[in-house]
Amino acid sequence: MNRYPLWKYATVVIALLIGLLYTLPNFFGESPAVQVSSAKATLKVDTQTLARVETTLNAAQVVNDGLFLDTVGVKVRLHDADTQLKARDLLEKEFNPDPENAQYVVALNLLSASPQWLTRLSALPMYLGLDLRGGVHFLLQVDMKGALTKRLDSLGADLRTLMRDKNIRHAGIAREGERVVLRFRDAETRDRARNALADAQPDLQLADQGEGEDLKLVATLKPQAVTRLQASALSQNMTTLHNRINELGVAEPVIQQQGADRIVVQLPGVQDTAKAKDILGRTATLEIRMVDDTAGALEAAQAGQVPFGTELYVERGGKPLLVKKQVMLTGERLTDAQPGFDNQTQEPSVHLTLDSAGARIFKDVTRDNVGKRMAILLIEKGKGEVVTAPVIRTEIGGGRVQISGRMSTVEANDTALLLRAGSLAAPMEIIEERTIGPSLGADNIKKGFDSTLWGFTAIAVFMIAYYMLFGAVSVVALATNLLFLIALLSMLQATLTLPGIAAIALTLGMAIDSNVLINERIREELRNGMTPAAAITTGYERAFGTILDSNVTTLIAGIALLIFGSGPIRGFAVVHCLGILTSLFSSVVVSRALVNLLYGGRRKIDSLAIGQVWKPQGSAAASPAAKSAAKVAAPVAATKAAPKQGAASPAAGKSGAINWGDSGGRGAAGKPDSGGKAK
Amino acid sequence: MEFFRIHKDIPFMRHALKFNIISLLTFVAAVFFLFWNGLNLSVEFTGGTLVEVNYTQTADLEKVRGALAKAGHGEVAVQNFGSSHDVLIRLPLKADEPTAKAGEAVMAALDADAPGATLRRVEFVGPQVGKELAENGAMALLLVVIGIVIYLAFRFEWRFSVAAIIANLHDVVIILGFFACFGWEFSLSVLAAVLAVLGYSVNESVVVFDRVRETFKKARGLSTPQVLDHAITRTISRTIITHGSTQMMVLSMLIFGGETLHNFALALTIGICFGIYSSVLVASPLVMWLGVSREQFVKPKRQIEGANEDGAVV
Numbered sequence A: 001m002n003r004y005p006l007w008k009y010a011t012v013v014i015a016l017l018i019g020l021l022y023t024l025p026n027f028f029g030e031s032p033a034v035q036v037s038s039a040k041a042t043l044k045v046d047t048q049t050l051a052r053v054e055t056t057l058n059a060a061q062v063v064n065d066g067l068f069l070d071t072v073g074v075k076v077r078l079h080d081a082d083t084q085l086k087a088r089d090l091l092e093k094e095f096n097p098d099p100e101n102a103q104y105v106v107a108l109n110l111l112s113a114s115p116q117w118l119t120r121l122s123a124l125p126m127y128l129g130l131d132l133r134g135g136v137h138f139l140l141q142v143d144m145k146g147a148l149t150k151r152l153d154s155l156g157a158d159l160r161t162l163m164r165d166k167n168i169r170h171a172g173i174a175r176e177g178e179r180v181v182l183r184f185r186d187a188e189t190r191d192r193a194r195n196a197l198a199d200a201q202p203d204l205q206l207a208d209q210g211e212g213e214d215l216k217l218v219a220t221l222k223p224q225a226v227t228r229l230q231a232s233a234l235s236q237n238m239t240t241l242h243n244r245i246n247e248l249g250v251a252e253p254v255i256q257q258q259g260a261d262r263i264v265v266q267l268p269g270v271q272d273t274a275k276a277k278d279i280l281g282r283t284a285t286l287e288i289r290m291v292d293d294t295a296g297a298l299e300a301a302q303a304g305q306v307p308f309g310t311e312l313y314v315e316r317g318g319k320p321l322l323v324k325k326q327v328m329l330t331g332e333r334l335t336d337a338q339p340g341f342d343n344q345t346q347e348p349s350v351h352l353t354l355d356s357a358g359a360r361i362f363k364d365v366t367r368d369n370v371g372k373r374m375a376i377l378l379i380e381k382g383k384g385e386v387v388t389a390p391v392i393r394t395e396i397g398g399g400r401v402q403i404s405g406r407m408s409t410v411e412a413n414d415t416a417l418l419l420r421a422g423s424l425a426a427p428m429e430i431i432e433e434r435t436i437g438p439s440l441g442a443d444n445i446k447k448g449f450d451s452t453l454w455g456f457t458a459i460a461v462f463m464i465a466y467y468m469l470f471g472a473v474s475v476v477a478l479a480t481n482l483l484f485l486i487a488l489l490s491m492l493q494a495t496l497t498l499p500g501i502a503a504i505a506l507t508l509g510m511a512i513d514s515n516v517l518i519n520e521r522i523r524e525e526l527r528n529g530m531t532p533a534a535a536i537t538t539g540y541e542r543a544f545g546t547i548l549d550s551n552v553t554t555l556i557a558g559i560a561l562l563i564f565g566s567g568p569i570r571g572f573a574v575v576h577c578l579g580i581l582t583s584l585f586s587s588v589v590v591s592r593a594l595v596n597l598l599y600g601g602r603r604k605i606d607s608l609a610i611g612q613v614w615k616p617q618g619s620a621a622a623s624p625a626a627k628s629a630a631k632v633a634a635p636v637a638a639t640k641a642a643p644k645q646g647a648a649s650p651a652a653g654k655s656g657a658i659n660w661g662d663s664g665g666r667g668a669a670g671k672p673d674s675g676g677k678a679k
Numbered sequence B: 001m002e003f004f005r006i007h008k009d010i011p012f013m014r015h016a017l018k019f020n021i022i023s024l025l026t027f028v029a030a031v032f033f034l035f036w037n038g039l040n041l042s043v044e045f046t047g048g049t050l051v052e053v054n055y056t057q058t059a060d061l062e063k064v065r066g067a068l069a070k071a072g073h074g075e076v077a078v079q080n081f082g083s084s085h086d087v088l089i090r091l092p093l094k095a096d097e098p099t100a101k102a103g104e105a106v107m108a109a110l111d112a113d114a115p116g117a118t119l120r121r122v123e124f125v126g127p128q129v130g131k132e133l134a135e136n137g138a139m140a141l142l143l144v145v146i147g148i149v150i151y152l153a154f155r156f157e158w159r160f161s162v163a164a165i166i167a168n169l170h171d172v173v174i175i176l177g178f179f180a181c182f183g184w185e186f187s188l189s190v191l192a193a194v195l196a197v198l199g200y201s202v203n204e205s206v207v208v209f210d211r212v213r214e215t216f217k218k219a220r221g222l223s224t225p226q227v228l229d230h231a232i233t234r235t236i237s238r239t240i241i242t243h244g245s246t247q248m249m250v251l252s253m254l255i256f257g258g259e260t261l262h263n264f265a266l267a268l269t270i271g272i273c274f275g276i277y278s279s280v281l282v283a284s285p286l287v288m289w290l291g292v293s294r295e296q297f298v299k300p301k302r303q304i305e306g307a308n309e310d311g312a313v314v
Helices: A006-027 A047-059 A081-095 A116-120 A144-165 A187-200 A223-248 A273-281 A297-302 A356-368 A409-421 A438-492 A498-527 A532-564 A568-600 A617-622 A624-633 A635-655 A662-670 B012-036 B061-070 B102-113 B127-155 B158-182 B188-218 B224-256 B258-289
Strands: A030-038 A064-069 A074-078 A104-112 A135-142 A173-176 A179-184 A204-211 A214-221 A254-258 A262-268 A285-291 A310-314 A320-330 A334-341 A348-354 A374-380 A383-388 A400-404 A428-436 B048-055 B077-081 B083-091 B117-125
Touching: A006 A116, A006 A438, A006 A568, A030 A081, A047 A064, A047 A074, A047 A081, A074 A081, A074 A104, A081 A104, A135 A223, A135 A273, A144 A173, A144 A179, A144 A187, A144 A214, A144 A223, A144 A356, A179 A187, A187 A204, A187 A214, A214 A223, A223 A254, A223 A262, A223 A273, A273 A428, A273 B102, A285 A356, A297 A310, A297 A320, A310 A383, A320 A356, A320 A374, A334 A409, A348 A356, A348 A409, A383 A409, A428 A438, A428 B127, A438 A498, A438 A568, A438 B117, A438 B224, A438 B258, A498 A532, A498 A568, A498 B188, A498 B224, A498 B258, A532 A568, A532 B127, A532 B188, A568 B188, B012 B158, B012 B224, B012 B258, B048 B102, B061 B077, B061 B083, B061 B102, B083 B102, B102 B117, B127 B158, B127 B188, B158 B188, B158 B258, B188 B224, B188 B258, B224 B258
Parallel strands: none
Antiparallel strands: A030 A074, A030 A104, A064 A074, A135 A262, A135 A428, A173 A179, A179 A214, A204 A214, A254 A262, A285 A320, A285 A374, A310 A320, A334 A348, A348 A400, A374 A383, A428 B117, B048 B083, B048 B117, B077 B083
16 A cells, blocks of 8 residues: 555656756866956957967966856866966956956856766756855946936927927927926917827827917827836946946856846955946946048058047057047937848948937038048047947938948947947936955855754754654655755756755755654554554645645745845745745655655555654553554553553543544544554 | 653643733733834845954954044944954945945945954945835735635635634734844844744644644534644644754754844744744634634535435435
8 A cells, every 4th residue: 555656756766866966066066267258249259269268278388177168258167276367367468468458358257067967967056146155236226217307308309300390389398397398379380289299209198288378288208108218228227237347357247137127236256346336337428520531640640640639549340540539429419229221232230319409410510521431439438449430421310320331230239239338328326235255155155054954963863763764764855855955946046045045944944844744643543543554644645735734824925025025035935935845745755755665565564663652541442453553563652651541541531522542443434444444 | 752642632722811811911012012112123124334344353343433433424333243353333324325335434444443354245225225125024924914814714714714813923023022122133034034934833723723623524522622622732742843843943043054144043933932832822712712613614414315314325
């Protein structure tokens, strides 16, 4: 009766193997590495970079433990921390000859030291949270109101231009809070304006207000338009942050959206918060200037004599470019930049959208400079970089500019990104900051590990002492629970934090409940006179309902924490919920499989090694089966309890209602194969 | 080994009133302390800055306070954190300067007047985040309560769910009362512990209730208090062993977990101790007073047409 079909054993074994496989990478620890990634969106790290890294290291006779290319960049595994530093300095010198103008990020990193075949199975170690590895965590709030105001301001300017173009006489256009109000003197003009607006600005919601001489048309952004605006503001800010953080040389920065208007930035290993904050808060500007094409000027500049009122820049292709200092247009006038294709030639191109004031200036500039080149520069930290320098073919009006020719799709994408990344779409504010020193991180790991270890040991010692073999089975089940939990966390690549470790410990402490329930139930059934084999079956069966109930209530609490928790609480909740699920499997299925293996094969089981089962004497008389069980299972208990017999029996008999022997008959009636009936 | 050698059901229900009066008194005391002292909320809830620094030698707190006062940080709390080498500095939010500059200012001040400090951690929480966390905490508690009430009502009966949730919410209040009384810091991790323990001690009630239901179904002719006594007596061994095991783990956290896990483990300890008491000795009498009876569990026998008294159909 206590046998599992083969498939159940197979399931347990397979689950254990998978658990072991995915837990394994956590034991290998980490090896020092150096990572080379691109600092610029326009620069791609590819196999050539990989070859360059290899030759550089080989030339300096730095032995590496393997290098590879992934989505982030080139990673070189090194033997120890000293070689790591040496390699970093070498690569830094090779890839960034000019430290003022870094092209690549050369950063120290730690790579999992687990063997290749594990990595290929995507068995990776758990991802350690900042409180365990040290670093900086920022929560940034994007000022969406600011983004909206900015958009409405430029919209007001657009409307003014539109009214002028359509020859509609208005009595003033102004932004009032989150709406733009247009004033008119008569209803007819207002109608014309409304029609014109409906065509030109589909994003606007229009409403009439006022009467008599003071007629108003109130324009607000449609909710969809606001959502779109916020989404694009957020993604643009994130792109900008990405580009800036590259400068810090962080190996694995995390930049994530949180909620509708927040961005989480995590920089593992960074200690210098001041510099990080400075970089996060910096603004870059975009400038459009004219290129100086005067014959001989460029050569003079290259020779060292830069003509007055110009600056020498290097184009992306490496060609020098002489750019005038006078700024035609700044990035503030640029509302959007998107990659796309030319309507006629189908060449990849970048489409820019300027606001009305920008469009007017651009029209004037292009009219006067047909055939000449203009340069779009990204100025950051007072240093400029030429994003692109197209030739002006015709006069461009209307604020829609297309840059095309000699561009690949990738380049068009990069250029658009750079143009957009020029400045933050909306101001941001740091609303939460957490800096954890590296020593604290290591301390936290040790503390969390120690608590779990000693707690586990204490429980194991107690369980084995109290329940003997069944206690040992429970401990094994608890250990597999830990194995499954860690395997699951590694598989999901969930972030492990100190509260997460606390949750592992707590979950283990709570998971033992299931096994205690089972063991107590088996003892009780034995006490009630069941045969050992029947007691196992009934014990597991009866306990399961209770185990399920109690786990569900715990899970409800875990899920509530998961929904409403943030930051450290979330880590706790994730582990807690997963732990409850794994404990259901390990405490019921795995422990049952073990018990079945131990006892299921025997034809006749004399007793269970579940520790001493004490029996009050009153019950022995009540059920004949109990007598035999008492004889085999707990002779010591029976004799010990004997003196009390006289006191116990009459009491039991007097109450008549219920005594310790009552369920023996109950079990027998319910289970045809149980001890009570067989006798 | 067998710790619990109980001959017959312990008449818990005879003392039901006493248990409830004890727990009512504890509850009132907890509420009193909550109003009198209030909770010592951590930076996460109130907003503000927390700086932990480490000195290689024993830290001179007076010197640290002096250095900070000199730098214009008046309202700072400076205390040891875990060991005499570690110092925790708490700064309140300033209305005029809500940015995250305080951490650097503190380090600058310490470098000038109390040198030798290395930065261990800085936590800055803006006012809006703190408010949100408090709100989310309350929402989480509400969700747990509703979820558990619905589940128990669905699985057992409304009387059980009401009794269990009253008993366990009073645990929550008592934990909070302890934190208010002793001025222990109430942080996010303590909140997590409170909620986890809430789910955990409800499962204690579930185990007892499971037995109550089983006994009602199987044993006839017992009064409700007798059934409850029987159910509690039968599960008491498991209750104590389980909680003992969980407490061993929590104790290990209390001893080895350091300062960060200290309050978390403390909340769990109180929760576990009161959890046993309330889910067994408070919830069960409540169920009794709410009028639980055998009829609610035993479905009336269907009458088969033409059946004789023995139930056999001819």
